[in-house]
Amino acid sequence: MKYFLTLIVAGFFAGHCFAETPGHTVSTNTVAVAKAPPKIWSGTGTFGLTATSGNVNSVLVNGKINAERKTKIDDLTLESDGAYGEISSVKNAESLHGCAQENHTFVDDTWYGYGRGDGLHDAIADVEYRFTTSAGAGYYFIKNKMTTLSTEAGPAFETEHLDDEYHDYPTARIAQNFVQQIDDHAKLWENVEFIPPLTFPDAFLVNAQVGVDTPLTKKLSLETYVQDNFANVPAPGFKDNDVKVVSGIVFKF
Secondary structure, three states: OHHHHHHHHHHHHHHHHHHHOOOOOOOOOOOOOOOOOOOEEEEEEEEEEEEEOOOOOEEEEEEEEEEEEEOOOEEEEEEEEEEEEEEOOEEEEEEEEEEEEEEEEOOOOOEEEEEEEEEEEEOOOOEEEEEEEEEEEEEEEEEOOOEEEEEEEEEEEEEEEEOOEEEEEEEEEEEEEEEEEEOOOEEEEEEEEEEOEOOOHHHOEEEEEEEEEEEOOOOEEEEEEEEEEEEOOOOOOOOOEEEEEEEEEEEEO
16 A cells, blocks of 8 residues: 555656656647627717807707617617706706617627617606607618618607696607718718507607717817607697707717
8 A cells, every 4th residue: 555655646746747847748628718899888978058148148058978888789879968948037948868779680780679768858848758668670771880771660658747647658669760971080860760659649759860970189079960859749838849959069988
C-alpha cells in the first residue's frame, strides 16, 4: 500500500512538472461562449419657446423626449411630449402625451410584431385622459440605412375621460410610418394612425405628424414638425381638429 501511494504522489508531481515544462502544452476542451451584443440606448430632447409682448402678450413652451433601444431583432421606443401656452393671460394650450412601443422583427427582417401603449391629456380639448393599448403585426416595405417605410395593424382598447363622461371602446389601430435620411444629415419623417372604435365607429381618431430634423452640430439640431390630431366626435362645444406647428432645438444623447 505504501509503495502504491508513493507511485501516485510521484505521478502527480511528474505530471504537474510536465505541464509546466517549456515546449509542452496541455490540451483542454473549452467551449467558447458568444457574448450577446450590448443593448444601447440613444435619444433626443427637444425644447422650444415662443414669447411675444406688446399689443398681445403670449407664451408657448413645448418639449419632447425620445429614447430608443435597438438590438438585432428588437426595437423599443419611448416618447413623451407636452405643450403649454397663454395669450393675454388666457390659456390656449395644455397637453401632455406619452407612448411606448416594442417591435420584434421576425427572421425574414420584414415582418414584425408589436405592442404599444399611448396616453394623452389635453385640457383645451376637454380630454382629461385617453389611454390606448394595442398589439398587432407590421410589415416593412422598405428597410435600409437611408429609408424605412412600414405599416402596422391590430386590435386595440381605448379608455377615456371626455367632457365628464367615461368611455371604454374595443377598437382597431392602423398606422403607417416613414423615415428618410437626406445626405446622411437631415432627416424627414412622417407617420399617421387611424383608430376607429368598433362599437362606435363615428368616434374615430386620426393622429398624424410630419417633420424635418436639420443638424447644427454633432449634438444639436433644429427640429420642425406639424402635428395634427383629429377627433371625429369631440367634446361638446369643442372643435374636432387640433393642429400644432412646433419648432425647437434638439439635444442628442
